[in-house]
Amino acid sequence: MPQPPSPLDAVVFDMDGVLTDTETIWDEVRRSLAAADGLPWPDGASEAMLGMSTPEWSQYMAATVGVRGDAREVAERVIDEMARRYHEHLPTLPGAVEAVTRLAARWPLGLASSSPRRLIDASLDALGIAACFRATVSTEEVARGKPAPDGYARVCELLGADPARTVAIEDSSNGLRSASAAGMIVVAVPHQAFPPAPDALAVTAAQVRTLDDVTPDLLEALAPPR
Template identity: 40%
Template sequence: MCADFTARHGRHWRPQDTTALHGNGSWASYVADLCGGAATTAEVVETCTTAMVDACAAGEIRALPGAVELVREAERHGPVGVATASPHRFVRAVLEHLGLAQKLRAVVCGEDVARVKPAPDPYLRAAAEIGVPPSWCLAVEDSPAGIRSAVAAGMRVLAIPRAAMTLPHGIAHLPTAQARTATEALPLLTRLLTSQPASLIREETTT
């Protein structure tokens, strides 16, 4: 959706732009900058969010294999929340579409906090909303910024890097555990959640 938006403003979308948006709480500003001043951040948010919601309604947005099962397994052990950079309107649409909305105690999006990831604010707010100390929470993360955010909040992290990316130097040592896919992560999740009282705050990076 962001690639289509920049294309309408005469800008070519590059692979590094996709990487730059991964877990980026300032994604709309990044896209606006790519358009060279031809669009405002508010226009990016409105247009791209509407396009993403429409894609969800059309059945074009699907969970990664194993992701829904991770949430359902986590709910067996305690309250579950989401901390994400994506807009509320899109996140709610996706959660309803996947049948997960009723399973979540908290949904914290980019517009809910003063400082976005990699600051700890999104995870600290989510922990407060589910009523669990951060040190008892397990964050499932797929982005370097999200890993930093969760660790800064005092949480353990189960990392599932998107598309089996290699975590950058300086971040690779931060997760408690790491898996290549959500399906592969399921037994790790169970083990981590039963190793001490813990709840899951799951990150969904959907921008």
């Protein structure tokens, strides 16, 4: 029997920290570059870079942390090591594949990630869910990374979706702020290693413990009436 029309247009996932458990790997790799160059890790650097686009975090690493090379060289060093680590093992958060397939059966899906395109494509292919997404955007493909709304706004544009009727599923402070700034319905699935700040959680419509809690019934209950 056909499903009744939904009050939602689409659902957009973040990737790192929501589908793949890679936020800690990014942190380890960046810290290892600083350590290899004999540099201390600045307080707050890990949190500051969550959600930044590749040009933004590589410039931060070069200018603020002080690692060797310019932003382009720093990005290349980090992404090469991330790709090597992914090839060895891509950790997936519990329920990630199931959540994507469950929601893809009901709505068009998008993805807005701070990862570079190379790692987005490799991750979705490795998880076997690339075909579930109608639009994917890396923040290196828009003007500004998270917490700016650019990545989420672009995914909604590609999906032909009204942001006010589109759910964003995020974990980080900057990701939550980004989706909210784009005018979306924001659901937080906080990552234990990098819990969101109270002000970021304040913009969410719902907070859940795991992706198993992200059900069609929950998301439709958050949608404005048609």
